[in-house]
Amino acid sequence: MEPVNIGLLGLGTVGGGTVTVLTRNAAEIARRAGRGIRIAHAAARSYDADTIAGLGEIGRIGDDAFAVVDDPDVDIVVELIGGYSPARELVLQAIANGKHVVTANKALIALHGNEIFAAAQARGVTVAFEAAVAGGIPIIKALREGLAANHIDWIAGIINGTGNFILTEMRDKGRDFADVLAEAQALGYAEADPTFDVEGIDAAHKLTILGSLAFGIPLQFDKTFTEGISGIEAQDVAYAGELGYRIKHLGIARRAANGIELRVHPTLIPHRRLIANVDGVMNAVLVKGDAVGPTLYYGAGAGALPTASAVVADVVDVVRLLTTDPTNRVPHLAFQPTELADTPVLAMDDVETAYYLRLTALDRPGVMAGIAGILGEEGISIEAIQQKEPAPGETHVPLIMLTHRVRESGMNRALARIEALDAVQGETVRIRMETLAG
Amino acid sequence: MEPVNIGLLGLGTVGGGTVTVLTRNAAEIARRAGRGIRIAHAAARSYDADTIAGLGEIGRIGDDAFAVVDDPDVDIVVELIGGYSPARELVLQAIANGKHVVTANKALIALHGNEIFAAAQARGVTVAFEAAVAGGIPIIKALREGLAANHIDWIAGIINGTGNFILTEMRDKGRDFADVLAEAQALGYAEADPTFDVEGIDAAHKLTILGSLAFGIPLQFDKTFTEGISGIEAQDVAYAGELGYRIKHLGIARRAANGIELRVHPTLIPHRRLIANVDGVMNAVLVKGDAVGPTLYYGAGAGALPTASAVVADVVDVVRLLTTDPTNRVPHLAFQPTELADTPVLAMDDVETAYYLRLTALDRPGVMAGIAGILGEEGISIEAIQQKEPAPGETHVPLIMLTHRVRESGMNRALARIEALDAVQGETVRIRMETLAG
Structure with missing residues (x-):
């Protein structure tokens, strides 16, 4: 069977990671998906041709993202540019062209998701966005499918790795916010302009999405309360510790009697909770459902390969949709039945x-x-x-x-x-x- | 649209939980699934009619499980009897009748899964088994779909709650194995015959399944190494603690150079690892993929409602398959687009x-x-x-x-x-x- 053709928008960190994963794991991914996946056409405003060529094979590379979206050979558009515009126009154009879309763009989904999903629904295509929340952790799949039996009571997530790194360092070493932020910037964990991370805007984008998935409400970023961690002082981290608490920057979505709470703010939590021990740049989302009780999902929330893991998982979902018998869209043992291996189990x-x-x-x-x-x-x-x-x-x-x-x-x-x-x-x-x- | 009709085999702990969840969350589940779900026919060898009636509505109850499987009104058979036989015959008969199957039966899948999946594939139906491993934690979905981009390096799981409860108590209170086991039996966490739990057989069933999903090999329960915790002494728990380790009963599936390791045994792990802090009856599965890095999935691994959460999630998966436009089998925001609510977001x-x-x-x-x-x-x-x-x-x-x-x-x-x-x-x-x- 012919491979499925991907059109890739953006060849930065996550774009490069996506090329790496699709190339390095090509055989194993095809055994799972039932069909090969080929990067037919990629676009980036600027990229290092040698670096990209070293990552894997790309059919055609240019600088015109709209040419990718309009390319009749492309089956699935993977949007990894980020930001609101032209990402929004590109995604809507891809949908109008009848292409499925995979995106890692949390800002786009949080602000324009309602419009984008309606367009996709009307055109009979899907827009997948697992990578938009908590990087490689399959939390969107867990909420949309794995916990579908539950009345969700609340979600609390550490969904920004930069903020969690800063708070972890402040606690472990008694250091000040500004001091740790400077180190995080030097290490590449924080941007030169750290506002989106430390003031909670990035987390609020993600929380907006989680809240809608949990409670079945339209995306409402403008109603999400956001307070950052730049006001947290070392002495409060220490006092909280003495009292048996850790300070984490949480995104909380909660069903209250009179409405839904959507709020991102620094939060004291008891140090014995598992999520209180999620440190450094790692992310975790704690979900409380009425049937399942508390469940927690932990992993890397950012970075080239972890984010690419989620992007490519979404691509595999779409490929399985395009390819296999719908009844066994997902093979029983994850790999297609004809693709099981005889690797020995060791004594x-x-x-x-x-x-x-x-x-x-x-x-x-x-x-x-x-x-x-x-x-x-x-x-x-x-x-x-x-x-x-x-x-x-x-x-x-x-x-x-x-x-x-x-x-x-x-x-x-x-x-x-x-x-x-x-x-x-x-x-x-x-x-x-x-x-x-x- | 007419509701989908479930045939329920078994009205014990998990069967009762499934009736409760389907009844209590009926409206919310239908908003997600796109269609109502009705328990048309249930069978149990013995049950308390009053108790069951109190849980929710069941169209017809009898004691003949084969009558449920042969009932032309039943679309999906939910097997919650457990054990090898007659569960195997019932599931194969359901498949032969062209019905989809949902099961929580880890022993059945670990030992007869290869046969069952081949039959399902040939007949064009699916057999879903999320509840068979780690109760309410959607770990099978994570492995089959969420991590589909990864070359999995290894999995390490606390996948038996009874064993974890015993080891946690031994550590926290310096108590002996036999002493804690007796308490666990009194609390209902351990069976009168605790062999399956404490000798690792239950965990080995689950590990066999996880290993196949991770590495794409047929199910091979007979090659899974199993060592229980009944030989663990209080002094070793204490000495391990002094050295900075905790003893957990882990199921480990690992890709080695020359083959696959599948092994269940007591294991010392560094106390700072998140999974070392999973205590009591809770379960957790740590998965290391080459792209995503380490990810962890935590939650209740047993119990009526947590297991029912996974059973009903599988039912929703099948209902979505039977009902909706395949392209948008899973709605973008988890709930069907027409079913979003206007619940206010609170100031x-x-x-x-x-x-x-x-x-x-x-x-x-x-x-x-x-x-x-x-x-x-x-x-x-x-x-x-x-x-x-x-x-x-x-x-x-x-x-x-x-x-x-x-x-x-x-x-x-x-x-x-x-x-x-x-x-x-x-x-x-x-x-x-x-x-x-x-």
Whole structure:
């Protein structure tokens, strides 16, 4: 089957990330989508041709975004320019041309979404915007589909990574707002003009969208209350901490008795809540539904590849719509049934993990050296070792060790030898250990 | 338009929850799905007719599940019996009859999913199973759709609430496994025969499903390594804690160089990871994709209403498929465009929140009483109050107060009066406060 043709508007951070993801994961994406995806035509006002060429294949590149939107070869327009205009005109023109649209543009959807969706509905095309809220976190899909059974009570989200980075640094290091902002700008986490991020406008765009999805009301950005974090002082962060709270910049959408609350403002929250522990540039959205209770969605809210993850997921949605049997639009096991792989499932002997070990050993010089010697011979390196005090009248002591990663078969051999030592009593307790690092 | 007719197999915990959710949220669900949903026919071997009648309307109730599956009025069969048989025969019969199927049955999918999905594909119907993994958390949708752009590196999940409750109690209270298990059984968190939960079989069923979705391999429950938590001792939980780790019962699916790892076992993880802080009966799944990075999905993994949330979401998916224009199968704003509401967005004056206040007040008797008096007159009750020491040579001190919930307009009035006091210096710092409690 012929690949689906994408028209890409914008080749900046997210545009470049989208080219990277579509190219790097092309085979795997096609196994899921049921069809290849090709970037047929891209437009950007300015771009570095060499950089873009290094990211992946693009059929045609120019500087005329309207030419992409009018290109009869293009099936899906992916709008990654941002801002209100000409993004609005481009999207409306794409719709008028009968093309599906995928966009990451939260400002556009928050302000012009009602108009755009009506146009799409009338023309029989769809406008997908998963990337507009919380970057790579599939929160729009969760709200529109995964939680469709619920009466949503409220949503509270950390939906601006720059603001969360600043508040996290203020808390961890007792630093002032202005000081951390300058660092965030140097690191590239904050724009030269940080107003949209620190004054909550970006978060308000996203909250406007979440509120409509949760409560079934039209998009009303102008009614969303917005207060930034630039007035937060280090002493208040510290006092809140003493009282058991953390200050987070939250977007809150809540169903009250007399209406809907849509508000973005700094908020004290109890430090034991999971969302209070979402730090740095990460985003998280906590949704409270009447049936499901609280659910939380966490991940990177910005950046080239995380945002591209959401953009390309939307593209896959549209491709599945254009391609497959509607009844099994999404394949049961995520990949098309003909595309399942015979990659072997490993036997546990072949799996590598780190280990926590607890041995009971005679409290005598040389015993620990003997144990460490056996581990070394089996190629197992020790990360930490702790010998506990013997209980009164006890000749043996617990010996706790953390090891680096090793194949299970090697650990089995080492422990058989260790347990055979006269100085070691009984069986070793072993529990596998994982860092779960990115 | 006529409602879609559901045939419900099983009226136990999840079956009852499904009746409750479909009844209680009927109007809201129809606004999302584009059509009403009616329980036309239900079957259960035994049920309390009065209890069921109290939950909601069911067209016909009997004890013959095959009669439901063969009922020509039924469009979608919802299988909530559990176990392998007769669930397998019922689902295959429903498929043969051309009916879509929704199931919460993890054991059935893990062991017989390959056969069931092939039959569904051949017959042109779909089998939805969001409720089979992690209860109300829409993790299957996230993996199949939301993360479709990613090469998945690994998944690590707390996917059995009973086990997580036991490990959490062991850590928090230094208690032994057997002791906590007995309590969990008394609380109804653990079955009389707890083998499936504490020995990891239930988690292995779910992990088998997650592994296939992530890596595009057929379901292979027999190759999933399973080790339970019944061997975990209180002292190891404590030693792990001293070293900065928590012990969680994880299901891990990982892509290694030479194959796929599928393993359920107790695991030490660094205590600063978000997933290490998922406590009690809650579930969470951490997914690492190459584009999106780490994402986490958290919520209730079991229980009547959370599981029903996932079951009914699957039903809504099928109803949207049966009903709406495929191009806009999922409405842009979650609710059908004709079903948006004009619920007002509240002005901030009308919003109620709790507050953190910091005033700078003269360090003199009676000042605090004056401030507290004004708050009281405006109906604002104080939850906590802290007076800081004056800085050397300073006549004024910071006064920190936490208030209970109050309407913003009331707080504005109170603060205007307080700031007018001679003893109070400058403007009050105020930051809103939310408990984010369920």
